[in-house]
Amino acid sequence: MKVLKNPSGVSNIVSITLVLIVLGTLGLILSSAQKISNHLKENVEVAITLKSDSDSVAIQQFVQQLKSADYAKNVQYISKEQAAVTLQKDLGENFVDFLGYNPLKPSIIISFKSKFTEKVLLKSTINRISANPLIEDVQYQESLISELNENLKTIAIILLSFTSLLIIVAIGLINNTIRIALYSQRQLIRSMLLVGAKKNFIRKPFLVDSVRNGILGGAFSIIILMTCIYFAEQKIADLKNLIDTNTLLQVGGLLLSCGVVLSFTCTLIALNRHLKYRTNLL
Numbered sequence: 577m578k579v580l581k582n583p584s585g586v587s588n589i590v591s592i593t594l595v596l597i598v599l600g601t602l603g604l605i606l607s608s609a610q611k612i613s614n615h616l617k618e619n620v621e622v623a624i625t626l627k628s629d630s631d632s633v634a635i636q637q638f639v640q641q642l643k644s645a646d647y648a649k650n651v652q653y654i655s656k657e658q659a660a661v662t663l664q665k666d667l668g669e670n671f672v673d674f675l676g677y678n679p680l681k682p683s684i685i686i687s688f689k690s691k692f693t694e695k696v697l698l699k700s701t702i703n704r705i706s707a708n709p710l711i712e713d714v715q716y717q718e719s720l721i722s723e724l725n726e727n728l729k730t731i732a733i734i735l736l737s738f739t740s741l742l743i744i745v746a747i748g749l750i751n752n753t754i755r756i757a758l759y760s761q762r763q764l765i766r767s768m769l770l771v772g773a774k775k776n777f778i779r780k781p782f783l784v785d786s787v788r789n790g791i792l793g794g795a796f797s798i799i800i801l802m803t804c805i806y807f808a809e810q811k812i813a814d815l816k817n818l819i820d821t822n823t824l825l826q827v828g829g830l831l832l833s834c835g836v837v838l839s840f841t842c843t844l845i846a847l848n849r850h851l852k853y854r855t856n857l858l
Contacts, residue, residue, distance in 0.1 A: 588786075591753040592793025592839055593800070595746040596831045600801045602739055603827045608818040609735060613728045614690035618649045620724065622702065622716040624684040628656075630710045638710055639684060647692040647701050652685040659683065681712065695722050751842040758782070758846045765851070775851050779844070786843035787836055794835030798828045 626635060635653070643651045654662075659680040664670055692701060698721065706714050758765075761782075768778050802824065809815045 588753055588757055588789045588839070589792050589796070591750055592789060592835050593796040595749055595838075596793055596797035596835055597800055598742065599746060599834065600797055600827055600831050602742060603830065604801075604805075604819060604823070606735055606739065607823050607827070609731065611818055613732075616724060616728070617690040617693040618687055620687065620693065620717070620721050622686050622688070622714065624686060624705065624711055625713040625715070626682045626684065626710050627712045628681050630682065634710060635682060638708060642684065642686060642705075647688050648686055649689045650685075650687045654683045654685065656680050656682050693721060694725060747838060747842070750838050751845070754786070754839070754842045755846045758843070778851065779847050782843055782847055783840060786839040790836035790839030791832065792835075793839065794832035797831050797835070801827075801831075 639651060639653045642648050656678050659682070660678050663680065686705075688698060688701070692698060695718075699718075702714055702716065705711070765778060805815070805819060805824070809819075
């Protein structure tokens with residue numbers, strides 16, 4: 577027995593496509609937000625002032641030790657001479673000649689990887705660095721880092737809450753669309769039950785169609801999103817730094833998987849509901 581094509585298949589595909597476009601856009605926003613968050617954290621600098629009489633070889637060894645540490649994102653050594661040149665440019669005069677000596681001290685500017693910028697971990701790491709006998713002082717804006725972390729956490733909670741709400745709405749929308757489509761096929765299901773068709777036999781063509789609809793919906797949403805991103809990058813060059821190829825592949829795979837899973841699951845639930853009814857109620 578051959579099941580008739582579902583005339584509501586197009587509406588199912590359109591519904592799945594629209595929902596996945598919204599979910600894909602939100603996924604890209606979350607991914608970009610995470611990158612922006614990491615970028616902000618990793619641009620907070622800690623200034624390490626070294627003692628004036630520190631041995632240059634010992635300083636270079638210390639700098640190499642910092643560069644090889646798992647917590648360091650960027651390490652920059654500034655010698656007394658380099659600091660003097662920079663300050664002279666800022667002041668517009670040669671203060672070394674005026675004073676007769678260079679009062680500045682060598683220093684190291686270090687930025688930490690994002691996962692090491694949490695308040696407790698950062699403080700612990702800085703305390704370990706400060707134990708080095710070459711160091712005279714360590715300065716960083718603790719309040720700024722704490723405020724930055726708190727604000728980023730608040731933004732993350734808001735985005736995740738909005739994402740969860742949107743996922744629930746998306747599932748409800750796809751589920752209702754599929755239920756309406758199956759309701760239009762109730763007479764066909766009733767006829768098949770009356771002639772003694774097995775429930776699995778009845779489910780099979782509908783589930784195959786649901787997988788097809790999910791794949792098509794996912795594919796269309798990927799094409800539309802990629803097209804929009806391509807034209808957006810022509811206008812906003814910085815988008816290329818936020819949305820890389822790896823992110824696009826991950827979001828694309830997720831959309832395709834979500835399309836198939838949502839379509840298949842919602843169809844199966846709706847079908848089982850119809851198959852439980854007595855034939856005179858279908």
